[in-house]
Amino acid sequence: MRIAYIRVSAKDQNVARQLEAMKDHNIDRFYEDKLSGKDTNREQLQAMLHFAREGDTIYVESFSRLARNMLDLLTIIDQLANKGIGFISLKENIDTTTPAGRLQLNVFGAIYQFERECSKERQREGIDIALAEGRPYGRPKLEVNEKFMEAYKKWKLKEITAVAAMNMAGYNKSTWYNRVKEIES
Template identity: 40%
Template sequence: MLIGYARTSTLDQTAGLEAQREELKKAGCEKLFEEQVSSVDVAARQRLTEALDFVREGDTLIVTRLDRLARSVPHLLEVLATLTGKGASLRILGMGIDTATPTGKLMLTVLGGIAEFEREIMLERQREGIAKAKAAGKYKGRKPTARAKAEEVQDLHVNGKGPTDIAKELGISRASVYRILSA
């Protein structure tokens, strides 16, 4: 049986999820497992766990791209070990890799290492860029939203509104309201 797994990192990536769904159906997947969760939080990927539990001997788990399945080599190898232990294989459509062959297994391991290396380099560059921007005084982080509404909070409070109502009306947390009122 061909089993598809599709994943996007955020809930607003519905087009990406739909594109994966279509590609997996074209590949002949009879059952699809989908989720919208970050790959970083492996524990939260319930549908991947369900897909791996569902797989039986002779089945093939299909994903559109490697980064939809695993973000690190250890996790990739863990998924491969699970599939291999069940007598199943993995196919990655975007790379033309099928672990049912020895060459496919080798290529997947090498490409997984390269993908992890690339991600680490990107994160390192990002951290360096943020540090450089902070040193130049150009990186300030996000603007505090509640403090910008301090005057409105005070006015509503003076007019008899309670903290819960103020928070709802201004779209800020109650903790922010209390913080502003106690200042």
């Protein structure tokens, strides 16, 4: 079965261009999302991944319609490959049902991995330099202030719930518990 996945970022955007690109490919079934590609938890994407079976092929107009970044793209395509499902991106002319298409995708993946490792290396070097110079790095810690202490005391006395204490102090869950751990240790 030939399955097409169509995505635009907003409800008022038009899918006509992507539908036009699919015309010559005898698509049997369409899945369409009208939301941002920032994560892969999109209703129609998940429905398509669940529906597709071994021997099927997923068509997209462009990589960017399926995933916003290379990691998500490679993860989705790996899922498809593990189920015996092919993938074709029309714009980039990649077809994982062929050896050349799989090679192209692996080259993209290798380049992505290389850039990711270089980026982490540069980040580590920057952190090491900051530490050597005695400069702080990272997000500054929220100070334990009076609002926090008041909320903490009420929470410890079981006068309020943890959620109410977090709201009272203006902290999110992880910051709240990190500060609690600091003052209790």
